[in-house]
Amino acid sequence: MSVIYILLSISVVVATFFLIVFIVSVKKGQYDDTYTPSVRMLFEDELKEEQENQNNQ
Amino acid sequence: MEERSCFHCGDPVGKHPIHYDEKDFCCHGCKTVYQLFTENDLSCYYDLTRSPGAIPKELEGKYDFLSNEAIIEKLLEFDDGTTQVTSLYIPHIHCSSCIWVLENLQKLNAGIVASQVNFPKKTVRVTFKEKETSLKDLAVLLSRIGYEPYISLEDHNTANNTVDRSMVYKLGVAGFAFGNVMLLSFPEYFQTEGFWLDQYKTFFRWLMFCFSLPVVFYTGSSYFISAYKGIRSGFLNIDVPIALGILTLFLRSSYDIIFDLGSGFFDSLTGLVFFLLLGKFFQQQTYSFLSFERDYRSYFPIAITRLKKNGTEENIPVNEIEKGDLLLVRNEELIPVDGILIRGNAHIDYSFVTGEAVPIQKKSGDKVFAGGKQLSGSIELEAIRSVEQSYLTQLWSNDIFNKDKEHRFQTLTDAISKRFTIAVLAIAVISTSFWLYQDPSKALNVFTAVLIIACPCAIALSAPFTLGNLLRIFGKKKCYLKNTQVIERLAKIDTAIFDKTGTLTTHRRSNVDYHGITLQKLEEKLLKSALRSSNHPLSRSLYQVIPSESTIPLDIFEEYPGEGIAASYQDTKIKIGAASFAGGLGPKYGQTSVHIKINDTYKGYFLFTNEYRPNTRKLFQSLAKMASLGILSGDNEGEKGFLTRWLPAGVSMRFDQRPDDKLNYIKTLQEQGKTVLMVGDGLNDAGALAQSDVGISIAEDVNVFSPACDGIIDASMFEHIKDLIRLSKKGVSIIKVSFLLSLVYNITGLYFAVTGQLLPVIAAILMPLSSISIVVFTTVTTNWAARKFGEISMKTDKSHMQSNKPPIHLKPDPVKA
Structure with a gap:
């Protein structure tokens, strides 16, 4: 069998996999709030800093 | 001179700030919240944003209704007997500090397991242990730290509705198919024959066919349904030619590959559907923190305290209030029904109903209307109607509230689509009959080509992109x-x-004007001192405008509810209050005034007027x-x-x-x-x-x-x-121009179609070209037309300039959200 069939089927499978992953993540509500996580991400650092400061003291 | 502002809420602290921990606070409420946060290792709250807080409200008994089992059940999202989950809407959420403190609620109450903020929606989702805390405790805690949850009848009826995400799924599927089909079409764009192509083209074509199946039958289904509905109600909407185009594209392409006549138009088909959906998606601009559908139910409280005959209190849902019930309305609570005031000092703020800035005073025996907010202490009233039949709420029994405005209006796209569809069908029939006469073998080819090329993709995109973009521009302002x-x-x-x-x-501000004999310095001081001791809303607003700097100790101070106040300092006596109390002649009916009498001489009155x-x-x-x-x-x-x-x-x-x-x-x-x-x-x-x-x-x-x-x-x-x-008028003109532009594309395409030389590659070029140029054209022109929108307000908006809050670090932009 020609290699093109194998390559094409692999690419289709990979593409379909990502489509399914996308749909599942939308379904779980991961895209419902795209703002808060961007702020929350910054807190982690500030909290750690605070703890470090306390440790230093 | 810069006035100092409260460390917690940012309001000006005035002349008598409360000092605590080397910081200024405007009131004890703010100080208490600060204490609470510092004691519980939450002082980071003040590091993220300056003065992020709100003054906590007085709340005795306010959340008692949250002990009612039926109400709790409605508010909970999840309950397994030990762990409960609820989502609360908190209007005050406005900055990163809010997110931070609300996600650290477990530090304040050990019963709380986790909490998560959804900033755009201004909600917090709290998971808590039922044994250790309760919904009522949670609401009280949130109010105590200045994050008063907004709980209403309307909101939790719709809370459990699932979000419709089918649009995103469809867009995902269409995009996936479009990308893959384009990739598979490429070989045949550049080469028409050759050993390699001949060997694999059947495989490529059938693969494209498979990719187009979900696009036609899943993603495109909404167009078929809409077109069918349109035709059945005798109306040719824009979805009719679109559905016709999709169907023809699919059938013609399948026919082509089955009989090995060509590669089909799968690229155009998937691209068309993808672009159309993109337009629809762009048009959907939702402001998740706003609701355009609210009626009185979302404004009224869920429950109210009813006094039983034997004097005990019970909490009942407002819709169970019956005529003759004796109700207790506490400070800052809403009056849910029309009633007669039985006991208490009523100052009712009707600003939500009428927009009136000054609260209205009522005496016992007076009729009070639903919708007002009680401002001073508790009152008791007897309901004279049920909630639905009250003066204000019966308005909602009008038919107009059940009608949908959207159906009363014909959009520009709908208006053009009828003529367009008829024209397309006419061209298709005429050219087909010409070819039937000339060269019958080409007739079917031409007929389908006309329907394919005339598919009004660009027309269907004009309005969504123009209006969607305008909607965003408006939203930003x-x-x-x-x-x-x-x-x-x-x-x-x-x-x-x-x-x-x-x-x-x-209704933020009202003008206060003094009419009468000018007051002496001492009299003014006395007036200010007397007002200072009074909690009446009118006294408080008058206190703010009296220029006198210092106050004097009062020898006598007495407040007569519903009438006024009397005070004295040494041998000067003052009476402040209603016209009848201070012995003046009132101004015209319906105007709010405070009268002054000093030592038996009527001095004059302060008139409160709304400021335009x-x-x-x-x-x-x-x-x-x-x-x-x-x-x-x-x-x-x-x-x-x-x-x-x-x-x-x-x-x-x-x-x-x-x-x-x-x-x-x-x-x-x-x-x-x-x-x-x-x-x-x-x-x-x-x-x-x-x-x-x-x-x-x-x-x-x-x-x-x-x-x-x-x-x-x-x-x-x-x-x-x-x-x-x-700007809306300009937007409509832009749509009209882009209609013309897309007609040019359609006519160009029709030339190829009618003469019988439409190749898949031409369709595949024309289709995205027309769509993309329309998108670019509408976006650029709307942005240009709106470039000055709202600019003047930036310069003259004084409230913005006078804001006491310094530039805020990390402050989220609510529009983006």
Whole structure:
């Protein structure tokens, strides 16, 4: 069998996999709030800093 | 001189700040929250944003209804007997500090397991252990730290509705298929024969066929359904030619590959559907933190305290209130039904209903109407109607609230699609019959080619992209419109009607003028000192405006509820209060005044009047050029003379209008063939807002409350209503131009189709080219047309300049959200 069939089927499978992953993540509500996580991400650092400061003291 | 502001809430601290921990606070409430946060290792709250807090409200007994099992059940999202989950809407959420502190609630209450903020929606989802804490404790805790949850009857009825995400799925599927089909089509674009191509093209074609299946039958299904519905109701909407195009593309392509006639048009097919969905998606601009559908139910409390015959209290849902029930309304609570005041000192703030800035005083035995907020202490009242039958709420029994405005209006796209569809079908039939006569083998080919190339992709994209972009531009400037159709309706406005109180006037501030004999220095001091000791809302606002610097100790101070206050210092006696109390002659009926009498001499009175928004006159002058104007007010004619002089000539004015009078007046105008814009603010305008072609609500704070309407505009944008209309008109012109542009593409394509030389590659080039150029054209022109929108307000918006809050670090942009 020609290699093109194998390559094409692999690419289709990979593409379909990502489509399914996308749909599942939308379904779980991961895209419902795209703002808060961007702020929350910054807190982690500030909290750690605070703890470090306390440790230093 | 810069005034110091409260470390917690940012309000000016005034002359007597509370010092604690080397910081200034405006009140004990703010100080207590600060203490609570520092003691619980939450001081980071103040590091993220400066003065992020809100003054906690007095709340004794306020959340008692949250012990009612039936109500708890409605509010909980999840309950397994030990762990409970609930989502609460908190209007105060506005910055990163809010997110931080609300996600660290477990530090304040050990019963809370986790909490997560959804910033755009301004909600917090809390998971807590039922054994250790309760929903009521949670609500009380949130209120204590200044994050008062907003719990209403309306909101939790819809809380469990699942979000419709099918649009995103469809877009995902269409994009996936489009990308893959394009990839598979490429070999045949550049080469028509050859060993390699001949060997694999069948495989490639059938693979494309497989990819197109979900696009036609899943993603495109909404077009078929919509087209079918349109035809059945005798109306050729834009989805008819689209559905026809999709169907023809699919059948023709399948036919081509089955009989090995060509590679088919799968690339155009998937691309078409993908671009169309993209347009639809762009058109959907939702403001998740706003609701355009609210009626009185979302404003009224869930439960109220009923006093039983034996004197005990019980919490009952408001819709169970019966005529004759004795109800207890606490400080800051809403009066849910019309009733007779039995006991207590009633100062009722009707600003949400009428927009009136000054609270109204009632004596026992007076009738009080539903919708007001009690401001001083608890009162008892006897219900004389049920909630649905109250003066205000019976407005919602009008039919207009069940009608959908969207169906009463024909959009520009709908208007053009009928002619377009007929024209396309005519061209298809004529060219087919020509080819049947000339060369029958080509006839079918030409027929399908015409339907394919005439598929109005670009036309269908013009309106969504133009209006969607305008909607976003408006949103950035705090003009939140419900959907794109509102813009089209705004463009047709020829009459604009305004509510007076709360719309033309602001309910943030009121003017206080003194009429009478000038007061001596000592008298002024005495007046100020006496007012300082009083908790009456009028005393408090008067206290702010009396210029006297210092206060003096009072020898005697007495407050007579419902009448006024009497005080004395050495041998000077003062009486402050109602006309009857201080012995003065009142000003005209319906105006709020405070009278002063010193040592048996009547001195004069302070008159409270509503302050008009500064740009009202300017707005009316410029609007008069494009629409006929009118004022509909629920107040008496007191200010008619002033308004006639102040506003341009030709403004019709109607006073003493009940809520349903307003509705009927708008209806009469519409029957005369007018297209009416109604601008209002309170619940009493709800009927007129629903009846009008475009109902816009003015809000001092868009998060608090607005009645059901088509658009909510921040009060600072009030003077830009005319720009809103002007820009909407421009938007409609842009759509018309882009219709012409897309017709040019269609005609070019039709040339190839009619002459029988439409190759898949031409279709595949024309289709995306037309779509993308339309998108670029509409986006660029709308941005250009709107480049000056809302700019003037940036310069003259004084409240913005005077804001005590310093630039805020990490402050999220609410518009982005």
